[in-house]
Amino acid sequence: xxxxxxxxxxxxxxxxxxxxxxxxxxxxxxxxxxxxxxxxxxxxxxxxxxxxxxxxxxxxxxxxxxxxxxxxxxxxxxxxxxxxxxxxxxxxxxxxxxxxxxxxxxxxxxxxxxxxxxxxxxxxxxxxxxxxxxxxxxxxxxxxxxxxxxxxxxxxxxxxxxxxxxxxxxxxxxxxxxxxxxxxxxxxxxxxxxxxxxxxxxxxxxxxxxxxxxxxxxxxxxxxxxxxxxxxxxxxxxxxxxxxxxxxxxxxxxxxxxxxxxxxxxxxxxxxxxxxxxxxxxxxxxxxxxxxxxxxxxxxxxxxxxxxxxxxxxxxxxxxxxxxxxxxxxxxxxxxxxxxxxxxxxxxxxxxxxxx
Numbered sequence: 533x534x535x536x537x538x539x540x541x542x543x544x545x546x547x548x549x550x551x552x553x554x555x556x557x558x559x560x561x562x563x564x565x566x567x568x569x570x571x572x573x574x575x576x577x578x579x580x581x582x583x584x585x586x587x588x589x590x591x592x593x594x595x596x597x598x599x600x601x602x603x604x605x606x607x608x609x610x611x612x613x614x615x616x617x618x619x620x621x622x623x624x625x626x627x628x629x630x631x632x633x634x635x636x637x638x639x640x641x642x643x644x645x646x647x648x649x650x651x652x653x654x655x656x657x658x659x660x661x662x663x664x665x666x667x668x669x670x671x672x673x674x675x676x677x678x679x680x681x682x683x684x685x686x687x688x689x690x691x692x693x694x695x696x697x698x699x700x701x702x703x704x705x706x707x708x709x710x711x712x713x714x715x716x717x718x719x720x721x722x723x724x725x726x727x728x729x730x731x732x733x734x735x736x737x738x739x740x741x742x743x744x745x746x747x748x749x750x751x752x753x754x755x756x757x758x759x760x761x762x763x764x765x766x767x768x769x770x771x772x773x774x775x776x777x778x779x780x781x782x783x784x785x786x787x788x789x790x791x792x793x794x795x796x797x798x799x800x801x802x803x804x805x806x807x808x809x810x811x812x813x814x815x816x817x818x819x820x821x822x823x824x825x826x827x828x829x830x831x832x833x834x835x836x837x838x839x840x841x842x843x844x845x846x847x848x849x850x851x852x853x854x855x856x857x858x859x860x861x862x863x864x865x866x867x868x869x870x871x872x873x874x875x876x877x878x879x880x881x882x883x884x885x886x887x888x
Contacts, residue, residue: 536764553580661803697804
């Protein structure tokens with residue numbers, strides 16, 4: 533990517549691209565998606581965006597009108613409901629089943645009203661690390677087709693699936709749903725270059741048309757130097773960097789699970805993908821005294837920061853009052869130290885509350 537960026541700079545590349553991205557890059561993305569999914573994506577199906585977040589906003593603005601509703605599975609990344617609100621629509625939440633954090637199709641059906649226009653899914657999931665199984669994806673797809681709903685599928689963590697899990701795109705499990713699906717992904721995540729902010733999506737022609745108009749007025753076009761950098765990477769890449777990155781995260785996950793196995797009053801997390809552990813603290817919180825100083829995951833997150841010198845995110849940010857997200861993307865020595873501090877602090881909470 534550095535080579536591609538430097539070559540573009542040396543060639544005095546400084547003009548606008550098409551608002552939906554360089555055609556050679558869109559062609560390369562389509563070819564890769566087609567090779568991986570056995571679905572015939574082409575250049576005109578692809579939009580390059582300034583991050584997956586812009587791609588998601590394009591999708592929300594393209595399919596939602598004021599007064600519409602969109603189904604969102606919780607726990608969820610907070611961007612999803614906020615972008616639905618930006619479109620003037622209303623997010624309607626469906627809670628996934630703990631501890632697998634996979635949605636039940638009957639719960640989705642029950643949440644649909646005459647105003648429902650879309651279902652937002654995120655598999656592999658951030659924050660939980662859940663990977664939706666083939667049956668779940670097929671059920672969602674069949675329901676979307678029968679109910680004439682759009683599916684916005686955020687699949688940006690598809691490169692980070694670990695032992696025992698199999699990632700499949702919803703359009704692969706049910707090709708007929710392709711005409712109603714916007715598949716979002718991001719180079720920023722899969723190549724660990726979040727600061728470069730380059731994402732993309734594959735979608736039907738009417739969504740691509742809408743994105744062309746939207747992006748021409750929102751960002752004009754994605755960063756051209758970043759586009760050339762990614763294009764060069766796709767042209768010469770042998771996959772070694774991605775394999776190394778995946779292995780590093782897999783090793784970190786194994787180290788973390790071993791340390792977290794010492795937790796008491798907290799169920800073991802089951803991260804099948806992504807780069808975070810998601811703890812369900814409901815059992816621990818229910819065991820603490822209601823009049824004590826620690827009564828919520830927000831209190832626990834604050835305590836871990838103050839006393840254990842570890843930063844984590846309370847599940848409230850994801851619409852789940854019982855959750856706590858811990859990243860395992862840190863260097864191995866810091867990861868091991870931080871997780872041991874977390875285990876020690878969480879295991880001490882019951883004893884500490886008794887004496888308060």
